[in-house]
Amino acid sequence: MSHKFIFHYDTVSPWAYVAFEVLKRYRKQWNLDLVLEPVNLGYIMHFSGNRPPIAVANKGIWMNEDMDRASKFYGVTLNRSPRFPVNTQGPQCLLRLMKDDDPSRLEAATDIFFKASWVHDQEVGTTEQLRSLVSSLYSGGSGSDASKLDALLLKSQSKEYKAKVKEEARQLVEQGGCFGMPWMVITRVQDGRTTRWFGSDRFEQIAAFLEVPYKGARGDGSIAKL
Numbered sequence: 001m002s003h004k005f006i007f008h009y010d011t012v013s014p015w016a017y018v019a020f021e022v023l024k025r026y027r028k029q030w031n032l033d034l035v036l037e038p039v040n041l042g043y044i045m046h047f048s049g050n051r052p053p054i055a056v057a058n059k060g061i062w063m064n065e066d067m068d069r070a071s072k073f074y075g076v077t078l079n080r081s082p083r084f085p086v087n088t089q090g091p092q093c094l095l096r097l098m099k100d101d102d103p104s105r106l107e108a109a110t111d112i113f114f115k116a117s118w119v120h121d122q123e124v125g126t127t128e129q130l131r132s133l134v135s136s137l138y139s140g141g142s143g144s145d146a147s148k149l150d151a152l153l154l155k156s157q158s159k160e161y162k163a164k165v166k167e168e169a170r171q172l173v174e175q176g177g178c179f180g181m182p183w184m185v186i187t188r189v190q191d192g193r194t195t196r197w198f199g200s201d202r203f204e205q206i207a208a209f210l211e212v213p214y215k216g217a218r219g220d221g222s223i224a225k226l
Helices: 014-026 041-048 057-074 089-101 103-118 127-138 143-156 159-174 203-210
Strands: 003-009 032-038 183-187 194-198
Touching: 003 014, 014 032, 014 057, 014 103, 032 089, 032 103, 041 159, 089 103, 089 127, 089 143, 089 159, 103 127, 127 143, 183 203, 194 203
Parallel strands: 003 032
Antiparallel strands: 003 183, 183 194
């Protein structure tokens, strides 16, 4: 039996990227059943009435400094694009559809889109840009793989599917209490107790909740230097 760890994320969020990398380090150590749940952060902010840090001048300035510290502390590359915040509706809709229709490739595609935004500064706005980024996941197989990618892209960019993602965000806010990314819902195996967590700086508390050892931001007991 594993602890169920539902990870809600949008690849536009640097803190979701940090959390994603830390979770992969601890997945086996903490015996986590990691469930990836792609959502649209723009809709989350809208339905919750939240505001992005860059909407407040001093917060925007502070965010640059905080990202630099986080990059060194967690060992995760965070290259803020001059185009930030980018529109990630395309990749988020595609990832959400992959969760249902192609789950075996979801984590790899998530990693690609996080790195596109925070490592390589690659654009993710058009269907062709999305295709180019994930095409490697559908190459080397039969022609049906390429057809599958075409079908995923077509469906994920439809008005109907975008409306579905929007409605799911509304429900996550109104029923789940979400207001930002990353949003994590954890059920521990020993007693079935479930709690909610926000942000990339709660892992020490999460370890305490799961009653497991916490070995620092890198997951190996090393001491990060700032």
